[in-house]
Amino acid sequence: MKTQVKALVVGGGAVGTSIAYHLAKAGWQDVMLLERDELTSGSTWHAAGLLPYFNMSYATTHIHDYSIKFYKTLEEETGLNAGFFVVGNLRMAQTDARMDEYMLYASTAETCGVPFEWMTPDQIKERWPLIRTDDLKGAIYHPTDGYINPADVTMAMAKGARQRGVMIERKWQVDGYEWAGDHWNVTVTKMVEKGGNLVPSDETQVIEAEHVVTATGNHAQRTAKLLGIKIPAIPVEHQFIVTEPDPTLVEWRKTNDQHPVIRDADAKWYVREERGGWILGPYELNAPARFEYGVPDSFRADLFPLDLERIEEEYMSMIHRIPSSEEVGLKDDFNGPICYTPDGNPLIGPAPGLRNMWLAEGFSFGITAAGGAGHYLAQLMVEGEAEIDMASLDPKRYGSWMTTEYAARKNEEAYEHVYILHHPDEERPACRPLRTAPAYDRQKALGAQFGHVNGWERPNYYGPLDAEDSFDHDARSFRRGGWWQHAVDEARAIREAAGLIDATAFAKHRVAGPGATAFLDWFTCNKLPKVGRINLTYALTSKGTTRTEYTIVRLAENEYYLVSAGAWAAYDADYLRKAAADKAGEFGYIEIQDVTTQWGVYAIAGPKSRDVLKELIRDADPETALSNKRFPWLSARDIELGMVPVMAIRVAYTGELGWELHHPIEMGAHLWDKLMAAGEKHGLKPVGARAQNWLRQEKSYRAFGNELGRDATPLEADLPRFVDLDKGFHGKDALVETGVRSKCCTLLIDGPEDADPWGREALYTEDGTRVGRLTSGGYSVAFGKSIGMGYVRPELAVPGTKLKVRMFRELWDAEVVEDSPYDPKNETIRKDG
Template sequence: MSDLPNKARVVIIGGGVIGCSVAYHLTKLGWEDVVLLERKQLTSGTTWHAAGLIAQLRATKNMTKLAKYSQELYGTLEEETGVATGFKRCGSITVALTEERKEEIYRQAAMARAFGVEVEEISNTRVQELYPHINLEGVKGAVYLPKDGQGDPANIALALAKGARQRGALIKERIKVTGVAKEGRKVVGVDWQSDDGSQSGQIACDMVVNCAGMWGQAVGKMAGANVPLQACEHFYIVTENIDGLTQLPVLRVPDEYAYYKEDAGKILLGAFEPEAKPWAMDGIPNDFEFDQLPEDFDHFEPILEKAVERLPLLAEAGIHTFFNGPESFTPDDAYHLGLAPELDNFWVAAGFNSIGIQSAGGAGMALAEWMDSGAKPFDLGDVDISRMQPFQGNKKYLYERSKETLGLLFKDHFPYKQKETARGVRRSPLHHHLLEQGAVMGEFAGWERANWFANPEQEREYHYTWKRQNWFENSAAEHRAIRENVGLYDMSSFGKIRVEGPEAEAFMNYIGGGDYSVPVGKIVYTQFLNHTGGIEADVTVTRLSETAYLVVTPAATRLADQTWMMRNKGAFNVVITDVTAGEAVMAIMGPNSRKLLEKVSPNNFTNAGNPFGTAQEIEIGMGLARAHRVTYVGELGWEIYASTDMAGHVFETLMEAGQDLDLKLCGLHMMDSARIEKGYRHFGHDITCEDHVVDAGLGFAVKVDKGSDFIGRAAVAARKESGPQNRLLQFKLTDPEPLLYHNEPILRDGEVVGYLTSGNYGHTLGAAIGLGYVPCAGEKAADVLASTYELDVMGTRVAAEVSLKPMYDPKSERVKV
């Protein structure tokens, strides 16, 4: 292959629609020396057999932004490249067969309006007009998105490839990547071999992008990067030609796990069955190219039976094609995008969970902009590969979890829905103690965490609904215990990162916005910022010694936060270590928390001896621990850090002493309801990398005048001077009945101006509470608060009170008592 270069700026591995999109968008930004290598032919893995559905609405604002971009791009590609993409805006209809699904799709419709997506809730009569072939039996409700579309997947990819070639990209087929050369945390080259094995070589490169689809995990391993995904069988049938069949909207019937697409006078019936079939556990065959898998009619038959009832014309139509092809699925049903945590120039765009066509345009655009500027163009936390925990690349784990994730696309998306497969991997040292006391576990980042505690005769499982779930009153009782007495909950899953070395103080003052030149034992609540003042991490930092700090992070972002520190370490002489598993953490919170600790420890817990925001080494029972006086629930309290070997003893000591005080075990659902009453921000929802720390109301935690420069300092100083562009308000519904989750539209004086970033029920305040940003450039706070506010809950406007200060204990008097 003499025309393959010896060096490139970037090598893209994989010639499906994703790889072609990345090449297209990099060249559109003016990149040269872009090389794409495809092991067989373009589109020959998954892209060629995709269904080609192109929807706009996704679960979050930015994922919707990317999907909308894809659609707009595909509408112009044919004119740009001359390759017919088959793209057409035929609209889509989703129907609900249960009242619960109806609430879900109506809430999604409200969310769509907040995101600027055209949508309408439609009657059954209107459904029949738009889709005359449907049997409406059992249909409870429907929504219609008129601008959704469909297209030819392979030709969309080939059009993107042609666009990239026209701007100078080199795209080579039948070249297999066989290895990745590294130096330290950088990739320096890609080893290749021709399909027939006759030639081989290496391309030196500045960057690599893993767009290898279902081969993505294997390619990641070549570079030492964790890319958790698993191929699963994916089924659809295509009918014979049906006389008189004209263009129809895409029809989704998620309660029957089915979707229907009209294509050239035929119907394509596809399925996201509730239990999937993982494929190629021993590796994908080397000769796999435009291949399909053996038919499994028994597996598909239950869906087909319901489909024939839903679309009676299928009973008369012959089956032209029964197709079974593999697609890749990730552990959480969100694709992987971004810079692999293990390396500083190895990028990933893979694992698209059957939504690769509708995602490819936007994902390619976002990744290209990230690669070009070195910073995320907006918050991509939903898909950033740094969310994946190292263990999630485990082969058995992926096999078990992938059986579930394929079906999640069409399962009910109830709030608080827990994954059912691949559970029990990560457990707190207190796990069995909590189970003995009635804990009902949820799973988060692989951790089994007590979310609520069942009463003695109560079923220990979730009964999901969009209304008050079966644990609502349990959590309310836990909430009251924290507010009125004392409660204990397990925080062991939170990430713990030790930063140690002679330059630890200087490094912390550079990486974070707080002032870390503090005495030993002082706790600093702070943010790590990017250069625009956006929040990369929301952490508490405790100074353990002159040369050591402990950074505590949310469980899901430990790896991302540690990676951020590693990438910005520069020449600072520090060591950064994950010590999460070394200590259990028991939160003792509530007005009587001091009384409880004084029963089990001889140490001083008074305001003079252990003021808010300080930590001390303590004796507890017959063991040792560290008591941090902080809170995420807005009450007097301590987090007790005990080494893993002593955690069980400390827990038993606290429980025994707590009997006289009516100590109550609490779950993490309680923690979320308590924190939202107090207006405490939730990272990933209320605060992200695109939310300015001043707009988020956290300017107090950033010390511009601390005497040293830090990442984001200039952006913070400028925003403090100009005033916020947005304000994060707290909302309380005036009607105590409706529930809030997140993404409910915010109406200011009758106009949609934003959406809730998080929501929960405030058991002390007596109504649902939400947080959300309202644009306010040039406005005073009083002007923002003087408006009339409503929240759109499932299409109904509900009046809301608003506040900039916490509605619960605005002066934090209870925390510092």
């Protein structure tokens, strides 16, 4: 066995073999794959092999699309039949809400170029008469996917990898990782059969690997312990049953092709044809997490006992949907571990805190995702970035606060939510509340309905005081839900009086030291602010695209306070620290502290916000303390609000006169009370994130994860004012070389009366040509219509351009407007007083 390699892939399931294949295809030599048992011996062997396109994530949809297309090429390349049956995928709906979900999903499919068809119940019945359709509303049909044999496709990818020079070694277990400064020393042990078990032998090796990729599936917790990190990938039981042949199906097949995979999402199951019978795979309630602390040595290609009572409801609903299955007996059953993550999406990308260590873990739909995951991870590793923004799948989207208990319970929830309606405003309740800011109970008492950001509870809106809970279950909708009017009222309060927003979840870092200024000047693309001032700026990738957005406050000559999006705290911290470590020798000592949990943040905004703060500020001249002369726009000052010391920043994400009030977090409840009391006579209202999201679109403020990401440069986001091309900075050459492939713009939309866009809809020209997609959407109180932001070809991102937005299968009029359609001259935000 070779002991020095460019890349070592650990795990020989479908995901691991795909990664090895694609690294070799991308040109890397000396790639090795290790498997502790046999290829496919993990979850791959008992997977049902379905290839569903359906996914609300833009990145994951691209991954699934690549897989489905890639698998169709393997036989020609390798000579091995991957066992791909392109039978189509019929996803049915029993309710109008489910059809709304499919129409929203179709927006993502359209923008990714995924083919689909709409079908009525009559069309379904005419084409597939075995399905009962009298209680259906319709279906979405994908004609190009179906199901595949997991073992066959894995072996085909393994052969393709070997043909490209990959070394595949079986029966070797990784027992240790040690970073040697420029490579990993990976200790491996030969595994041997003993009494039906797989046990370590005395034979060990140390492999030197420049890069390591872990694709260890159910063994992710063992991997996490070896690496000293947290990986929230824990298996959940998934069971499916195989029936005896169905005589009605057998007869129908004499004159018809294979039946498509069918999914009754409202009944929580999939069914596909299998040797004249059916495979039923339910996603039932109460499926338990397993192996929270590691897989037992005795567990190999094993299964758990079947729990038929747990899936009785789903089994009876299959009989209802396919009446001919009622008299068919059971032939086989499976109950095996399938790895999940708290949000159901895999973890693909660099491991937190480690160099050249890559994770590919937590694949609940591993066969569907394997091909695309290998392709895009190889791009990340070989080229520095993938052609799509992979941030939503980054392992660092979960911080170090996450525990095993949290991951296990959230993964169980993710499993049972596979077929729950995926509202774009959904808020899942498991493990909540967990991280709460000091004013949480006060906000809840005011009717706050909470979302969660990186584990933090954050008010989405303030609803009725008699609401049953704080997670707005009954208010969700694919259209204007029960929360909509509350958000309208909050947005108007900020535009007309004042609003108070809890922004404590913001990520906050202190960067200081002799090398801080030179480092940040290189790390970000905008000019650094002067002492006491702030700037909005971006850290770029090596490809010149946007890696992180920061508000930088300069506290002293070599001391800075960086504020970034709360959802990306660990993601931002890891990139910042690694970049600083890389440049320490060049720029000098740099100290980085994560101070997120030390500082609470309230944002107060609106034309009367200054009046509210005047009630509380302690100053020799309180009347002028907040004036433009003493406290200009885009500056920061230490002030006192009553007994609370506050670092106030004159900026407002809503585009109104306002301040961010950064305060010692332990004083948050006291400050909240004082602000609410002081604001009562000025019309101050507590405001949630949904109204804020609408208001920032009226100002064309880009949001990271929406308009800003690793697939577009700041120039493509149309933010040249925040890019200083006169200085050198990381990613500059690539940014300039890339040019402007597409351009961000703001649109006002004449949409349906009962709905607004969510920010994933396709954009068309008036002649019906698809030209782009929305990245944000909502309602504008200033203009009384829907609003959105998105990307189109540069020549179309011109004010006055007429476009169309696809919503609920119809095209609605939209017009590109000037940036910051509300208060384009920033007169309101600069208001003096």
